[in-house]
Amino acid sequence: MKTNAIASLLLGTALALVASAASAQDKTVKIGALSDQSGLYADLGGPGSTLAAQMAVEDSGLTKKGWKIDVISGDHQNKPDIGSTIARQWFDVEKVDVVVDVPNSGVALAVNNVVKEKNGVYINSGAATSDLTNAQCSPNTVHWTYDTYMLAHTTGQALVKAGGDTWFFLTADYAFGAALERDTTAVVVANGGKIVGSVKHPLNTSDFSSFLLQAQSSKAKIIGLANAGGDTTNSIKQAAEFGIVKGGQKLAALLLFLTDVKAIGLETAQGLNFTETFYWDMNDQTRAFSKRFSERMKNSAPPTMVQAGVYSGLLHYFKALEALGGNPHDGVKVVEKMKSIPTDDPLFGKGSIEPNGRTIHSAYLFEVKKPSESKAPWDFYKLVGTVPGDEAFTPLSQSTCALLKK
Amino acid sequence: MQALYAQLLVGLINGSFYALLSLGLAVIFGMLNIINFAHGALYMMGAFCAYFLLNVAGIGYWPALIIAPIVVGIFGMILERTMLQRLAGLDHLYGLLLTFGIALIVQGVFQNYFGSSGLPYAIPDELKGGMNLGFMFLPVYRGWVVVFSLVVCLATWFLIEKTRLGAYLRAATENPTLVRAFGINVPRMITLTYGLGVGLAALAGVLSAPINQVRPLMGADLIIVVFAVVVIGGMGSIMGSIITGFALGVIEGLTKYFYPEASNTVVFVLMVLVLLVKPAGLTGRAA
Numbered sequence: 003m004k005t006n007a008i009a010s011l012l013l014g015t016a017l018a019l020v021a022s023a024a025s026a027q028d029k030t031v032k033i034g035a036l037s038d039q040s041g042l043y044a045d046l047g048g049p050g051s052t053l054a055a056q057m058a059v060e061d062s063g064l065t066k067k068g069w070k071i072d073v074i075s076g077d078h079q080n081k082p083d084i085g086s087t088i089a090r091q092w093f094d095v096e097k098v099d100v101v102v103d104v105p106n107s108g109v110a111l112a113v114n115n116v117v118k119e120k121n122g123v124y125i126n127s128g129a130a131t132s133d134l135t136n137a138q139c140s141p142n143t144v145h146w147t148y149d150t151y152m153l154a155h156t157t158g159q160a161l162v163k164a165g166g167d168t169w170f171f172l173t174a175d176y177a178f179g180a181a182l183e184r185d186t187t188a189v190v191v192a193n194g195g196k197i198v199g200s201v202k203h204p205l206n207t208s209d210f211s212s213f214l215l216q217a218q219s220s221k222a223k224i225i226g227l228a229n230a231g232g233d234t235t236n237s238i239k240q241a242a243e244f245g246i247v248k249g250g251q252k253l254a255a256l257l258l259f260l261t262d263v264k265a266i267g268l269e270t271a272q273g274l275n276f277t278e279t280f281y282w283d284m285n286d287q288t289r290a291f292s293k294r295f296s297e298r299m300k301n302s303a304p305p306t307m308v309q310a311g312v313y314s315g316l317l318h319y320f321k322a323l324e325a326l327g328g329n330p331h332d333g334v335k336v337v338e339k340m341k342s343i344p345t346d347d348p349l350f351g352k353g354s355i356e357p358n359g360r361t362i363h364s365a366y367l368f369e370v371k372k373p374s375e376s377k378a379p380w381d382f383y384k385l386v387g388t389v390p391g392d393e394a395f396t397p398l399s400q401s402t403c404a405l406l407k408k
Numbered sequence: 409m410q411a412l413y414a415q416l417l418v419g420l421i422n423g424s425f426y427a428l429l430s431l432g433l434a435v436i437f438g439m440l441n442i443i444n445f446a447h448g449a450l451y452m453m454g455a456f457c458a459y460f461l462l463n464v465a466g467i468g469y470w471p472a473l474i475i476a477p478i479v480v481g482i483f484g485m486i487l488e489r490t491m492l493q494r495l496a497g498l499d500h501l502y503g504l505l506l507t508f509g510i511a512l513i514v515q516g517v518f519q520n521y522f523g524s525s526g527l528p529y530a531i532p533d534e535l536k537g538g539m540n541l542g543f544m545f546l547p548v549y550r551g552w553v554v555v556f557s558l559v560v561c562l563a564t565w566f567l568i569e570k571t572r573l574g575a576y577l578r579a580a581t582e583n584p585t586l587v588r589a590f591g592i593n594v595p596r597m598i599t600l601t602y603g604l605g606v607g608l609a610a611l612a613g614v615l616s617a618p619i620n621q622v623r624p625l626m627g628a629d630l631i632i633v634v635f636a637v638v639v640i641g642g643m644g645s646i647m648g649s650i651i652t653g654f655a656l657g658v659i660e661g662l663t664k665y666f667y668p669e670a671s672n673t674v675v676f677v678l679m680v681l682v683l684l685v686k687p688a689g690l691t692g693r694a695a
Binding site: 040041042044045046048175201202203204206207208209211212213215216218219231232235236239240243244245249261262264265266267269270300301303 | 410411414415418419421422519520521522523524525526527528530531537538544545547549550619620621623625626629630661664665668669671672
């Protein structure tokens with residue numbers, strides 16, 4: 003009896019010691035890369051984003067300092083219900099701490115609510131909707147790479163100023179298209195332009211001819227493509243076929259990724275103006291990263307802006323974790339720390355995270371090269387101009403985020 | 409009004425893809441009793457075949473129109489000989505499940521190697537440009553697609569319904585034992601028929617390559633609509649699927665004009681309506 007009591011006392015003490023040791027320096031982190039793994043956004047995010055996350059883990063150096071960091075990935079199939087179910091399961095069962103990537107604004111907004119409810123960290127790189135840092139902002143969310151406000155105020159503004167004062171929109175019929183059309187409309191109208199019409203097409207449409215005919219007969223100077231990925235490539239290709247650009251109308255690819263240009267081919271895509279915040283061939287640092295990245299990609303593709311954003315966002319997250327010294331499971335606390343440190347990484351340069359979760363960095367206006375100007379397989383862009391971060395993204399005075407009212 | 413004419417024409421263009429694909433499905437179902445869910449994947453293989461012919465072997469669009477259907481058709485015949493043949497006489501569902509599995513595997517393999525955003529395939533020089541019809545700008549290539557697929561559809565219909573070969577074929581599906589007694593190699597005929605249906609899908613793929621991206625999922629996106637076309641037209645009815653294919657293209661085009669949000673669902677609404685009134689489809693005979 004006596005020996006039993008002593009044994010259980012000892013056991014209890016040992017357990018308590020182990021438990022307290024774990025909570026004092028809990029250095030385990032689980033990253034969930036949630037993306038479209040097989041649909042129309044798979045090439046711009048997808049497996050490449052998971053690779054970017056793994057590279058961020060390796061480059062952070064934290065594992066050498068005793069941290070245990072795992073990356074898992076999931077396929078949301080562009081369906082908000084599937085995305086939020088995976089996220090919920092990740093927090094409840096897999097004990098995920100941070101969700102990254104999540105292209106498709108509809109899914110992104112759904113996941114935003116789950117992460118907030120579970121007090122995780124959400125570093126969104128893939129989605130465009132500016133609602134993530136405005137009406138639906140959350141203390142757990144950092145919106146890293148780009149957003150619809152930025153696209154509208156860079157590409158949109160540049161085109162209106164160049165004389166494109168009448169617009170017709172081809173809009174993807176979900177949260178992203180609506181946000182992009184709304185933000186671009188505001189810019190066009192503010193600069194003295196007019197919207198003469200718009201048509202909403204279902205997500206993942208292969209035939210755009212009916213919509214393009216409507217755009218053509220509207221006689222608008224600019225046809226704004228408020229869509230992305232496969233939808234954008236198909237609209238641009240078919241617009242060329244219907245002689246829209248030759249007829250004097252101009253296409254505004256409000257959102258275009260490196261992989262889209264590859265899919266369209268330079269012959270058709272040449273001369274298009276658009277905005278990105280990252281291009282692999284910007285400087286020595288971006289080239290060095292891209293080389294390492296493409297060597298590990300199955301199709302040897304360099305990183306897109308979304309994949310680069312996953313890498314940089316996570317690097318910054320790890321900086322915050324290191325500063326906190328451990329315990330990565332309180333999302334609000336980690337995000338607060340992320341906001342308090344200025345951002346500075348090899349891919350996006352110096353910047354900051356605003357109190358509403360918006361990351362501020364420079365944006366670049368690009369033009370697609372002519373086939374004769376392209377010297378290498380992924381040599382597609384010419385830099386036309388640089389927009390400083392404070393001009394490209396929503397000024398805090400205009401943000402409708404509730405976090406700012408405290 | 410002008411815009412309406414334009415939409416009608418555009419609808420006809422899409423309809424020609426529906427017609428070509430559903431024709432192949434109808435031939436396969438009518439003659440082999442297989443619900444060929446791999447049809448979309450085979451259509452995609454046709455497009456990829458054209459892409460490889462151009463970029464690897466330097467063979468252009470015109471030869472590809474013949475070579476790609478033959479290559480993919482042979483692939484189809486191998487599938488038939490090695491797998492589908494074993495399902496003869498079993499319930500439709502077995503064929504459906506097998507071909508669905510084949511489709512998933514083929515698409516998965518292509519997606520693994522080529523990603524999802526697709527590869528560019530240029531319109532052949534002879535068919536570049538367009539003409540102003542007054543009410544719309546018609547790309548020459550799209551006009552060509554309509555004419556060419558109409559010719560192919562009618563030729564296939566003629567082959568099956570009006571020639572001696574077609575008569576043997578139809579007889580072989582009705583009573584294989586009797587036809588075999590006349591000294592006709594029925595299994596070989598069945599294999600060739602499957603190859604023909606598959607070849608039609610691959611032909612549609614080559615036609616589609618310059619308009620749509622050459623993408624691994626291009627068939628998966630289309631196949632459900634094509635099945636709806638076949639069901640509305642009456643399973644296995646050759647003429648029914650041709651006419652329904654073109655008609656549905658036009659109806660879909662008009663929906664895109666009047667209420668674009670419904671353009672993805674209008675085909676299925678129609679399918680429900682038709683099946684409520686005529687359960688065997690528009691031209692199908694009740695079983």
